[in-house]
Amino acid sequence: MAMDDDKGDETDPELARALVYVHQKLGVGLLQHQELSAHVYALTETLIAAGLIERDEVERRKDSARELMSRAPRPTGRASSSSPKRPTSTR
Numbered sequence: 001m002a003m004d005d006d007k008g009d010e011t012d013p014e015l016a017r018a019l020v021y022v023h024q025k026l027g028v029g030l031l032q033h034q035e036l037s038a039h040v041y042a043l044t045e046t047l048i049a050a051g052l053i054e055r056d057e058v059e060r061r062k063d064s065a066r067e068l069m070s071r072a073p074r075p076t077g078r079a080s081s082s083s084p085k086r087p088t089s090t091r
Contacts, residue, residue, distance in 0.1 A: 047053045 044053075044058055048055055048058070
């Protein structure tokens with residue numbers, strides 16, 4: 001497929017930087033998610049092994065939480081609308 005413009009297949013430097021930035025942020029988010037998952041798994045297994053909770057109870061609560069989270073509003077993807085507002089100090 002031939003390109004009609006004079007740029008050929010040069011990548012816009014700003015676009016390239018943006019893609020690298022997004023890639024890095026996704027990588028950091030994935031690592032944080034994996035760390036949190038490992039922590040929750042270890043904690044759950046420890047509580048079950050100690051007899052403080054039953055595996056069936058964990059599964060029931062997990063299913064309930066999944067259902068609740070699926071009904072929660074999702075961010076729209078716009079930074080201004082999805083950023084939480086900080087409360088103002090009253091001091």
